[in-house]
Amino acid sequence: MTKAVSDDKKTFVAALAEALENETFIKLTLGKFRAEGEPRKAVATLVLLKEVPHLKLVTTFARKDETKTFSFNDGINHLKSEIGADYLSATLFSTERDMTLTYSKKREPHLTKGKPTLKAAAPAAHDRAKSYLVAPDRPYLKALQVSDKDGRVKPSMQGKYRQICRFIEIIDTLLKEDDRARPDSALSIVDIGSGKGYLTFALYDHLTTTLARTCKMTGIEMRGDLVDFCNALARELGFSGLRFDAAEAQQASAKQVDIVIALHACDTATDDAMALGIHSDAKMILVAPCCQHELAPQIKDAAEGLAGLIKYPLFKQRQADLVTDAARALLLEASGYKVKVIEFVSTEHTSRNILIAATKSANANREKAREQYRALKAATGFETQHLASQLKDVE
Ligand SMILES: C[S@@+](CC[C@H](N)C(=O)[O-])C[C@H]1O[C@@H](n2cnc3c(N)ncnc32)[C@H](O)[C@@H]1O
Structure with a gap:
């Protein structure tokens, strides 16, 4: 099972990195929050800071939103640490496909791929x-x-x-x-x-x-x-x-x-x-x-x-x-x-x-x-x- 978890997550994270590199990334959503603390969900999109594309992660709580901005590398590492740990569901939307990684209560992963459901949007920019x-x-x-x-x-x-x-x-x-x-x-x-x-x-x-x-x-x-x-x-x-x-x-x-x-x-x-x-x-x-x-x-x-x-x-x-x-x-x-x-x-x-x-x-x-x-x-x-x-x- 450990290998399967690792393989599915590796595939998902590699697809995220590839979508960012090829500029096919649209957004990534995180759901099924199962860690301690206030329930939340999160969505990562692109943002331009001084012309450089970054990942903007907006975490939504019951009464507030919290926004963090990351370079691509830091963003990938951050998401990698949250997927399968705090959040048991993550969906990557790119212009090429949708990909969803979910985990069961026993933390068993399940990876699905499908046709793209969203069209590319220009990065929101400050x-x-x-x-x-x-x-x-x-x-x-x-x-x-x-x-x-x-x-x-x-x-x-x-x-x-x-x-x-x-x-x-x-x-x-x-x-x-x-x-x-x-x-x-x-x-x-x-x-x-x-x-x-x-x-x-x-x-x-x-x-x-x-x-x-x-x-x-x-x-x-x-x-x-x-x-x-x-x-x-x-x-x-x-x-x-x-x-x-x-x-x-x-x-x-x-x-x-x-x-x-x-x-x-x-x-x-x-x-x-x-x-x-x-x-x-x-x-x-x-x-x-x-x-x-x-x-x-x-x-x-x-x-x-x-x-x-x-x-x-x-x-x-x-x-x-x-x-x-x-x-x-x-x-x-x-x-x-x-x-x-x-x-x-x-x-x-x-x-x-x-x-x-x-x-x-x-x-x-x-x-x-x-x-x-x-x-x-x-x-x-x-x-x-x-x-x-x-x-x-x-x-
Ligand atoms: C680093 S490139 C920059 C090109 C362009 N200005 C740019 O920013 O994309 C420098 C250019 O300056 C030219 N160059 C260097 N010294 C020069 C000189 N004394 N007279 C004319 N051209 C020169 C070089 O041949 C080279 O093509």
Whole structure:
């Protein structure tokens, strides 16, 4: 009997894990509460927290509901501990089938499977409106293999999809804050280090399709194969205002540009993007830095007490990343921008999770930022910084 119990429960829990992984999960109900305490029943459904699907378990008592939210792994473990112990009945509803595991008074299991009785529902979300900013069935997401032909995000591309959603959510908010006066104006945008174009296509699609704005957008990318791929895809999708140029970030020039973005463009390409934005008087500059190599070899224990922070190579690199990005933020302020530093995607998914968002502002305290930049430079001992060397009056 022990083996049978174990096998049926294993099958049920495996089906739950599979349904969550394949995104066929609809809900799971728990009944026949037989433990001590107030009678209750429970239902688990999906909920989005910061774009990440979680399990929400609502336990219903006679006079109240109690809600707990779990990551998928924690949720599976929690349900596993309750099924067959506190609750003698559990039913899993997925788009593929229903599966019920019940236990007799003697705790003998009985597993039944049947056709699906429920249709899939979108996960209820604390921030559902935001998640809908990027519908997973957009044609560019299918073409870039983020979603499958039925418009469902592929399991292996969930992280990329979340990054796209978060980026669009951030820029959408910034545009609303910044652009209230002229929401109908045409936008000119340059994306430095556009790569395969995930975020470039997402932003172009959001602006032109969702917000119905006129937009000219250029992706700058040094890899010719990616540029050819992206140009072909832009043509195929009918994105007539979007083109990609094969060039080094440093060569990029623009007479008039509203927004410059550089998302995980490597090392000092981020500085080149910021310099382009500053020199062309862009009203918005958004960069997600990565591979900050320039300052680490230059940082010294110039300030008393810093030695402990840079003694160990890993800490030194992290410290250098922070110093690099803080210096960049200060240089943007010194150039007349208001700066926000935002978490791009949760650290659970990548350590490259900082987005520096700068909007042109007459109220930026340029002199104070210049002083803070110089103080940071003196305290950490670096001599040259790629953005600073392209700006006047900051050293
Ligand atoms: C990590 S990928 C990011 C791609 C894209 N921005 C995204 O977030 O999906 C970085 C891209 O920047 C390009 N890149 C790096 N340094 C560059 C430079 N100096 N000039 C132009 N492109 C550069 C690389 O070839 C690569 O495709």
